[in-house]
Every structure is written in structure tokens, then in C-alpha cells.
Amino acid sequence: MSLSHERSKLATVTDAVIVGAGPVGLFQVFELGLLGLRAELIDSLPIIGGQCIELYPDKPIYDIPAIPVCTARELIERLAEQIRPFNPGLHLGQEVTEVVPRADGRFDVATSRGLRFDAGAVIIAGGVGSFQPRRLNLEGAERHEGASLHYRVKDAAQFADQDLVILGGGDSALDWTLELVDKARSVVLIHRRAEFRAAPASVARMRALQEEGRLDFIEGQVQSLVEQDGRLSAVRVLSRDGVTRAVSLNQLLVFWGLHPKLGPIAQWGLELHRRNIVVDTARFQSSVPGIHAVGDINDYPGKKKLILSGFHETALAAFAVREQLRPGEKVHLQYTTTSPLLQKRLGVSAESAGEEDERRANVRLA
Numbered sequence: 001m002s003l004s005h006e007r008s009k010l011a012t013v014t015d016a017v018i019v020g021a022g023p024v025g026l027f028q029v030f031e032l033g034l035l036g037l038r039a040e041l042i043d044s045l046p047i048i049g050g051q052c053i054e055l056y057p058d059k060p061i062y063d064i065p066a067i068p069v070c071t072a073r074e075l076i077e078r079l080a081e082q083i084r085p086f087n088p089g090l091h092l093g094q095e096v097t098e099v100v101p102r103a104d105g106r107f108d109v110a111t112s113r114g115l116r117f118d119a120g121a122v123i124i125a126g127g128v129g130s131f132q133p134r135r136l137n138l139e140g141a142e143r144h145e146g147a148s149l150h151y152r153v154k155d156a157a158q159f160a161d162q163d164l165v166i167l168g169g170g171d172s173a174l175d176w177t178l179e180l181v182d183k184a185r186s187v188v189l190i191h192r193r194a195e196f197r198a199a200p201a202s203v204a205r206m207r208a209l210q211e212e213g214r215l216d217f218i219e220g221q222v223q224s225l226v227e228q229d230g231r232l233s234a235v236r237v238l239s240r241d242g243v244t245r246a247v248s249l250n251q252l253l254v255f256w257g258l259h260p261k262l263g264p265i266a267q268w269g270l271e272l273h274r275r276n277i278v279v280d281t282a283r284f285q286s287s288v289p290g291i292h293a294v295g296d297i298n299d300y301p302g303k304k305k306l307i308l309s310g311f312h313e314t315a316l317a318a319f320a321v322r323e324q325l326r327p328g329e330k331v332h333l334q335y336t337t338t339s340p341l342l343q344k345r346l347g348v349s350a351e352s353a354g355e356e357d358e359r360r361a362n363v364r365l366a
């Protein structure tokens with residue numbers, strides 16, 4: 001049995017894999033869904049929303065057609081609601097690491113958590129790249145990652161009755177400090193400045209807990225890690241008063257924010273221009289047939305990195321994927337307002353409509 005057969009046996013078979021669940025990746029699900037295509041959506045972040053949620057969730061957006069103003073978070077909530085009828089497979093907290101074209105025109109896709117997909121097409125909606133946590137750049141840090149050094153919390157229960165040191169001054173650092181203070185044996189929050197980027201209410205709550213002696217706050221910087229019997233046992237901290245002291249711990253949590261990295265996408269053999277994927281403007285297809293790119297990650301003459309542009313691109317990419325997956329079958333434009341088939345796919349029509357209706361609609365429009 002060939003490797004590709006072996007792989008596809010274990011893989012989820014789907015029409016399309018979408019790399020990236022930012023606003024454009026989400027809307028891509030909708031456009032594929034209208035054309036009767038199923039999608040699996042994968043993102044390295046543990047939540048959907050891409051830049052909107054990661055960088056500016058509470059800021060207002062004014063240039064989404066027909067929505068005079070909404071916050072970035074509201075936009076993502078609305079998109080999530082809009083794609084619900086198409087029920088995409090959602091795989092968060094994992095990076096798409098491999099996209100390998102097969103001889104039969106399909107793709108083997110793999111993620112960092114070992115999921116595999118057998119996809120008819122791949123649509124990359126990777127934005128500015130996959131968001132990665134800013135890591136601790138200290139001797140020995142890598143050895144402890146996942147055991148006693150963490151950049152995200154997968155299961156808060158693992159920190160019960162532990163001595164925690166938390167690094168950071170943003171919302172994640174403060175939110176987890178407040179969440180874990182009741183579960184942990186002790187919590188020390190360390191931030192290089194007395195000013196925080198987190199929500200003022202969270203900072204006030206942390207300060208109150210500090211007053212009550214329920215947690216410690218040190219204004220300072222971690223200089224090195226201390227190990228005992230191969231385990232992380234403390235951090236050496238240079239505090240604002242110029243004194244270096246060891247702070248003992250069982251678990252170290254680092255929340256220094258995220259930064260985007262093009263990452264594995266650069267290895268997939270696609271033509272790039274300034275770290276963006278070169279596409280045509282009819283199909284939004286990359287230099288590899290069957291791999292499309294939409295949203296901030298693509299490049300073509302006149303490209304504007306706006307959500308609005310990304311939405312337009314998803315419609316054309318969806319039509320291209322449909323033609324590619326069902327060659328020879330003409331697909332005509334139908335309106336959601338009037339098409340029983342589209343309304344059935346959207347789950348808003350009681351009427352039964354099937355592929356036959358689509359065939360008839362296509363003939364009428366031809």
C-alpha cells in the first residue's frame with residue numbers, strides 16, 4: 001500500500017482545509033458552504049478570530065459594509081453565527097505544518113498535534129502568519145516547556161496546590177493570576193514595570209489581593225532559571241531595587257504576548273512576494289494548483305489588506321474550488337434571497353431542494 005493510501009486511511013476526508021480562522025478564514029467557510037462544500041478550519045490559536053481577537057478585540061471597526069460600527073470581537077461573533085449552518089470541523093491550538101500535493105490532485109494535510117486531512121483543496125487564510133507565544137530566552141528554558149514551563153494554560157487543574165510564578169503585565173497574565181490565586185498554593189506575579197497593559201479592573205483586583213497578602217508582586221526581570229535534580233525549582237529575579245533574589249516555584253507561566261510567524265507556510269513550495277503568497281485575481285489560486293490564498297496573506301497588484309477585500313476573495317476562491325472538485329459541472333451564481341437550494345443549505349427554508357434544483361437553476365441561468 002502506498003504512503004498516500006496509508007495516510008488517507010487515517011485522515012479526515014474533506015472538500016477543503018482552511019488554514020487560519022481569522023475573519024477571512026471564517027467567511028471562507030460560508031462561501032464554500034453556499035456551494036455545497038464542506039470545510040475543516042484549523043488555527044494555531046486556541047480561539048477563532050485571528051488579528052481581530054488577538055490584537056484589538058474591543059476596538060471599533062467602521063468599514064464593514066452595512067455595519068456602521070462594531071467591535072472586532074462582535075464582528076467575529078457575527079461571523080461565527082453566520083457560518084453555523086455549515087458546521088465546519090474546527091481544530092484550534094494547532095498549526096498546519098504540512099501540505100503535500102498528491103498525484104491524484106488532492107492534498108495530504110497534517111497539523112502539529114498529529115491530525116491528518118485528505119483535502120480536495122487547501123485555502124490559506126493565514127493572515128500575517130501563525131501567532132506564537134513570545135518565549136523565555138534563557139538557558140535551559142526549552143527543556144522545561146510543557147512540564148514546568150507554560151506559555152498557555154490548557155488545564156487550570158494542573159496548577160492546583162502548586163507554587164506558581166507568573167510573568168507578564170497584559171490581560172492574559174492578570175486574568176490567569178486572578179483565576180489561579182484560589183487554586184494554587186502560592187502565586188508570585190513578576191512584571192518589569194509597575195504599569196500594566198491589562199484592564200484596570202484586573203490590575204485593581206490584583207493589587208487588592210496583594211494588600212491582603214494572597215499573592216506577591218515583584219517589579220523586576222527574570223535573569224536565569226534554577227534547576228534542582230533536573231527540575232525547574234526557582235527563577236532568579238533582578239528587582240527594581242537592584243537586588244537579585246531567587247523565587248522558588250513548581251510551575252512557571254509566561255504570558256508575554258504573541259507574535260506572528262509565517263512559519264511552515266514558507267516551506268510549502270508556493271511563490272512568495274515579500275512573505276505573501278502570490279495569487280491570481282480570478283481564482284485566488286497560488287502557484288500550486290488547488291492551493292488558494294485569501295485575506296492578508298496573499299499578494300496581487302493593487303492588494304489592500306482589509307477585511308472587506310478578504311471577504312470578496314473568499315467568494316471567488318470558493319467558486320474556483322467548486323470547479324476544481326467537480327470538473328465539467330458548471331456553477332452559476334445564485335442569490336441567497338431567491339435560491340431554494342441556497343436557503344436549504346443555510347437551513348432557512350422549509351422547502352426541499354436538492355442537487356436537482358441546482359441543476360435546474362443552472363440550466364435556467366445558462
Ligand SMILES: Cc1cc2nc3c(=O)[nH]c(=O)nc-3n(C[C@H](O)[C@H](O)[C@H](O)COP(=O)(O)OP(=O)(O)OC[C@H]3O[C@@H](n4cnc5c(N)ncnc54)[C@H](O)[C@@H]3O)c2cc1C
Nearest residue numbers: 020022024043044050051095096126127129130295296307
Ligand atoms: C490594530 C488593528 C486594527 C485594524 N483595523 C481594521 C479595520 O478597521 N478594518 C479592516 O478592514 N481591517 C483592519 N485591520 C486589519 C484586519 O484585522 C486584517 O485585514 C484581518 O484580520 C485579516 O484577516 P485574515 O483572516 O486574513 O488574517 P488574520 O486575522 O491574521 O488571521 C489569520 C489566522 O491564521 C492563523 N494561522 C496562520 N498560519 C497558520 C498555520 N500554519 N496553521 C494554523 N493557523 C495559522 C493565525 O493564527 C491567525 O489566527 C486592523 C488590524 C490591526 C492590527
